[in-house]
Amino acid sequence: MAIWEKKYECCPREELEQLQLERLQSSLNRAYKNVSFYRKMFDRLTIVPEDISTQADFSKLPFTTKKDLHENYPYGLFAVPLREVVRIHTTTETSLTPTVVGFTRNDLHNWANLVARFLTASGITDDDVIQISCHYGLYTGAFGLHHGAERIGASVIPASSGNTEKQIRIMQDYRTTVIATTPSYALILAEQIERLGFDPKQLLLKKGILGGEIWSETTRQYIEERLFIEVFDNYGVSELMGPGIAGECEARCGMHIGEDHFLPEIIDPSTGTVLPQGATGELVLSTLTREAFPLIRYRTGDITRLEYAPCSCGRTTVRMQRIEGRTDDIIIIKGISVLPSAIEHTLADIEGCQPHYQIIVQRINNRDVLEVHVAVSEHIFFDEIKRQEFFRDKVRETLSRRLGLRVDVKLMEQKTLTEQVRSQGRVVDRRLL
């Protein structure tokens, strides 16, 4: 199986760690010399980048958070003058001040290579026709995938997002072999294909490159069975780069991180302590090669685990496991911590539930109430009221028993729920309003 940059992807661990340390030194120096936020940080600690010579020294440095990015909006954390910046993107949030990230020519070159790595790792070649069904705009997703796919020589269709019927037509007429999008949009595509009475086997679609959301193995299976494709997960953080930070190989047992460009750590989100290898916690990433926008110990808010055991594909880079949740998504209700993934796993066991849901927490008469909106298959949604109620009660009882607290349940159509999640988010905590 092809490997895009064997030299880095299959580098012996010892050499890779040495390279990381060297690149870290130069990255810290760049940040210290060119970004006043980081210079002040080192000055406060009365150290200089040269004092950081081991991983232990490094883990004493403070974290960079989303708040720091907001406070330095728009260009405060740029490490190069705008003259050297050739691309500007913003992150995907809507409620707060956006975060602006910049790329130099080298940054864009590395970004395309990193995407090319995971596309190659999933078996995509220059023979493939890739339909990028992600929003082309200020966000990083579509552009990252686009340039990576061009780098490997695939035929790229910049279909952008929306207009599902048109997307299906493009897929059919232009003989798309790979679809790159989000898991929730892949679900919409699958549903629409079914609704149109179209046989997905007539398409030439072979693979799905999905990312940009928290999703599960159940969703993967659901999409694979409906579209008759093989689906691969990838991971990006728009503050650092976008897609390209990590992606699955054909072994599909975790996403290989581009460790020659990013240094990963796993911390306890409540104390900030670095956790031992194999533990589950918050992923913290430092850039090793970014010129325009170096970030030191950036808290991603994503909960995962790193697997260092050798992978059957021959790559030596660490594999991050599927994101289990967000540090800001852990809901504490009546003293019980609930991870959205626990709700998803429970729903997956109930026949008729689709792997799609939204969690609403609110305070009614001084009592915290947890409500879960669940997408159900059409035959249940349009069933007679009595049978629908019976099904709802079954979901409510199963969820309440597994989570150990009372849960209210509302059944919804897949499409309505997807739109609701897109506009409001997976978890809506109205107690914070």
Ligand SMILES: [Zn+2]
């Ligand atoms: Zn692998």
